Amino acid sequence: MIFLDALDVSMVGVALPAIQHDLGLSTSSLQWVVSGYVLGYGGLLLLGGRTADLLGRRRVFLVALGVFAVASLLGGVVDDGGLLIAARFVKGVAAAFTAPAALSIITTTFPEGPERNKALSIFTACAASGYSLGLVLSGLLTGLGWQWTLLMPVPVAVIALIAALKVLPKGREERAEGGHDLIGAVLITASMLLLVFTVVQAPEVGWASFRTIGSLVAVAVLLGLFVLTELRLKHPLVRLGILRSGHIVRANLGLLILMGSYVAFQFVAMQYFQNLLHWSALGTAMAFLPAGLLVAVTSTKMGDFADRFGTGKLIVIGAAALAGGYAIFLGIDETPSLGAMVIPGMVLLGVAFALSFPALNIQATNGVHDDEQGLASGLLNTSGQVGGAIVLAVVTAVMTSGGNGETLSIGALRSAIVVSLVLALVGLAISATGLRSRRAAAEVEAEVEAEREGVKVVEAV
Numbered sequence: 435m436i437f438l439d440a441l442d443v444s445m446v447g448v449a450l451p452a453i454q455h456d457l458g459l460s461t462s463s464l465q466w467v468v469s470g471y472v473l474g475y476g477g478l479l480l481l482g483g484r485t486a487d488l489l490g491r492r493r494v495f496l497v498a499l500g501v502f503a504v505a506s507l508l509g510g511v512v513d514d515g516g517l518l519i520a521a522r523f524v525k526g527v528a529a530a531f532t533a534p535a536a537l538s539i540i541t542t543t544f545p546e547g548p549e550r551n552k553a554l555s556i557f558t559a560c561a562a563s564g565y566s567l568g569l570v571l572s573g574l575l576t577g578l579g580w581q582w583t584l585l586m587p588v589p590v591a592v593i594a595l596i597a598a599l600k601v602l603p604k605g606r607e608e609r610a611e612g613g614h615d616l617i618g619a620v621l622i623t624a625s626m627l628l629l630v631f632t633v634v635q636a637p638e639v640g641w642a643s644f645r646t647i648g649s650l651v652a653v654a655v656l657l658g659l660f661v662l663t664e665l666r667l668k669h670p671l672v673r674l675g676i677l678r679s680g681h682i683v684r685a686n687l688g689l690l691i692l693m694g695s696y697v698a699f700q701f702v703a704m705q706y707f708q709n710l711l712h713w714s715a716l717g718t719a720m721a722f723l724p725a726g727l728l729v730a731v732t733s734t735k736m737g738d739f740a741d742r743f744g745t746g747k748l749i750v751i752g753a754a755a756l757a758g759g760y761a762i763f764l765g766i767d768e769t770p771s772l773g774a775m776v777i778p779g780m781v782l783l784g785v786a787f788a789l790s791f792p793a794l795n796i797q798a799t800n801g802v803h804d805d806e807q808g809l810a811s812g813l814l815n816t817s818g819q820v821g822g823a824i825v826l827a828v829v830t831a832v833m834t835s836g837g838n839g840e841t842l843s844i845g846a847l848r849s850a851i852v853v854s855l856v857l858a859l860v861g862l863a864i865s866a867t868g869l870r871s872r873r874a875a876a877e878v879e880a881e882v883e884a885e886r887e888g889v890k891v892v893e894a895v
Contacts, residue, residue: 436533436536436537436557436558436560436561436564437560437561437563437564437590437594438502438564438587438590438591438594439529439532439533439561439564440560440561440562440563440564440565440568441564441565441567441568441571441586441587441590442506442525442568442587443565443568444564444565444566444568444569444572444722444726445568445569445571445572445575445583445584445586445587446467446468446471446572446583446584447468447572447700447701447704448568448569448572448573448576448583448704448715448718448719448722449572449576449580449583449584449715450464450467450468450701450704450705451704451705451708451709451715452576452580452715453467453518453580454709456580457513457514457515457518458515459515461705461830461833461834461842463515465634465701465826465827465830466515466519466634467515467518467519467522468522468697468701468822468826469630469634469823469826469827470518470519470520470522470523470526471522471523471525471526471529472526472630472697472819472820472822472823472826473523473526473627473630473631473634473823474522474523474524474525474526474527474528474529474530475526475527475529475530475533475815475819476526476530476626476630476816476819476820476822476823477527477530477623477626477627477630478526478527478530478531478623478626478627479530479533479534479626479812479813479815479816479819480622480623480626480671480672480809480812480813480816481530481619481622481623481671481812482494482498482530482531482532482533482534482535482812483534483535483538483808483809483810483811483812483813483815484619484671484672484808484809484812485531485808486531486534486535486538486808486811486812487538487805487806487807487808487809491535491538491539491542491808492535492539492598492602492603492604494531494532494535495531495532495535495536495539495598495602496595496598496599496602497531498528498529498530498531498532498535499528499532499591499594499595499598500595501524501527501528502525502528502529502532502587502591503587503588503591503592503595505521505522505524505525505528506525506584506585506587506588506591507585507588508521508524509521509522509525509584509585510581510582510584510585510588511581511585530815533811533815534808534811534812534815535808535811537557537795537799537807537811537814537815538807538808538810538811539602540553540554540557541554541799541802541804541807541810541811542804542807546799546800546801547741548737548738548741550796550799551736551737551738551740551741551792551796552734552737552738553737554737554792554795554796554799555733555734555735555736555737555738555740555792556733556734556737557792557795558729558733558736558787558788558791558792558795559729559730559733559734561729561733561791562726562727562728562729562730562733562787562788563726563730565726565729565730566723566726566727566729566730568586569719569720569722569723569726570719570723571583571586572586572715572719573714573715573716573717573718573719573720574716576715576716577714577715577716617663618660618663618664618667618670618671618672619671621656621657621659621660621663622656622657622660622671622672624656625653625656625657625660626816626820628649628652628653628656629650629653629820630819630820630823630824631649632646632649632650632653633823633824633827633828634823634826634827635827636827636831637827637828637830637831637834641831661674672809672813673806673809676802676806676809676810676813679801680868681797681800681801681868682797682798682801682802682810682813684749684797684864684865684867684868685794685795685797685798685814686798686813686814686817687817687861687864688749688753688790688794688797688861688864688865689791689794689798689814689817689818689821690817690818690820690821691753691821691857691858691860691861691864692752692753692756692786692787692790692791692794692818692821692861693817693818693819693821693822694818694821694822694824694825694826694857695756695760695821695825695853695854695855695857695858695861696756696783696787696854697821697822697825697826698822698825698826698828698829698850698853698854699760699763699783699851699854700722701826701829701830702829702833702847702850702851702854703718703721703722703763704718705833705842705847706766706842706847707721709842710768710842710844710847711768711770721776721780722780723780724777724780724781724784725780725781725783725784725787726784727784728781728784728785728788729784729787729788729791732788733788733791733792736748736788736789736792736793737792737796739789740792740793740796745793745794745796745797745800746797746865746868746869747869748789748790748792748793749789749790749793749794749797749865749868750862750865750866750868750869751785751789752785752786752787752788752789752790752791752793753786753790753858753861753862753865754862755782755783755785755786755789756782756783756786756790756858756861756862757855757858757859757861757862758782759779759780759781759782759783759785759786760779760783760851760854760855760858761855762775762778762779762782763775763779763851764848764851764852764855766844766847766848766851767844768844794814795814798810798811798813798814799811799814825853825854825857828853829850829853829854832846832849832850832853833846833847833849833850834846
């Protein structure tokens with residue numbers, strides 16, 4: 435499923451300028467082709483993850499994958515912007531159930547440690563392979579019509595569905611105890627949908643408008659009611675105690691920043707290469723390809739690296755590479771240098787994903803019981819999708835500020851990239867605290883062990 439999701443994201447990303455031109459969308463309206471997907475995805479992920487725990491991961495995965503295929507078909511045959519966004523929303527809802535189910539199938543199949551780390555590194559390689567293949571196919575298919583980029587995932591989804599029916603075991607799988615927390619599900623889903631919708635709409639209606647402020651207050655109220663509900667239930671939708679683990683919180687924040695900053699950067703870069711520089715769709719795809727290939731080639735080794743060096747160090751180095759990649763792209767102009775800017779910048783972004791993405795997945799699911807792996811996976815994916823929606827909305831506002839929303843300037847694009855750079859630096863600071871906390875924990879453990887040895891010596895005397 436991660437291959438299919440990455441394939442879809444990269445293909446749609448390259449096709450965005452063609453979709454904008456053919457359907458007559460403004461830059462602010464174009465973001466809804468991306469945000470419509472993110473709205474359904476990010477809003478329902480927690481429900482999707484917990485549903486997989488309760489109803490069975492295989493069953494949830496198969497049903498949602500079928501819906502994903504149908505929504506992909508609908509998206510490729512419509513010729514109206516509103517219908518396209520609706521189809522993207524339904525596809526996002528389907529992905530909200532397939533993504534945590536797929537990840538939790540892996541984490542419950544392989545025990546925590548080297549085996550799971552290896553499996554998750556292969557999981558990342560599949561994502562990178564899908565992203566890279568999507569870039570090439572989109573570059574080729576967009577010339578025939580952007581609709582083909584939306585139709586391409588259909589046969590892939592059908593093949594994945596057939597393979598899943600044969601490969602995933604039919605036997606009875608362990609499920610979480612308790613019934614459905616319907617109240618919690620409604621509250622968290624409503625709050626996530628409203629949050630994503632609010633930040634996506636804010637650039638159009640105004641961040642300081644009564645509508646935006648009122649919606650954010652409503653989100654806070656819904657989240658507050660959700661917390662109160664979960665604290666009182668014996669079998670809640672989200673066991674809030676899972677957030678007491680510092681490494682899980684850092685992993686979720688890390689993916690929020692990684693995906694949020696990159697989704698926004700990709701949107702900006704597509705506008706820059708195709709609308710401002712007038713590169714072809716294939717040329718644009720080739721510019722992004724080095725990052726995807728780097729991740730695909732190196733990801734299978736990341737499990738071994740995590741075993742040897744620990745996830746914390748990989749995440750810190752990845753965050754530094756992410757910031758470096760965005761910093762290089764601050765040099766955009768009307769005549770960009772492939773050797774000095776495009777290729778080095780994309781390579782650094784590829785290094786960032788190769789190191790950070792598998793390490794964050796490993797860190798977010800370590801120490802979690804099997805019956806909560808769907809929950810942990812849902813939390814992680816929610817962080818990534820909500821981050822993408824929020825940062826994309828902010829970046830779109832920055833890009834279109836001071837203009838009519840139809841024209842772009844180098845200055846506006848550069849300012850938008852600054853947003854991603856600042857986020858990457860924040861992520862670097864957060865990941866560094868993980869190293870310090872681990873070092874402090876190790877020192878405390880060493881002191882306790884020394885005291886124990888001292889007591890033994892005294893008793894022996």
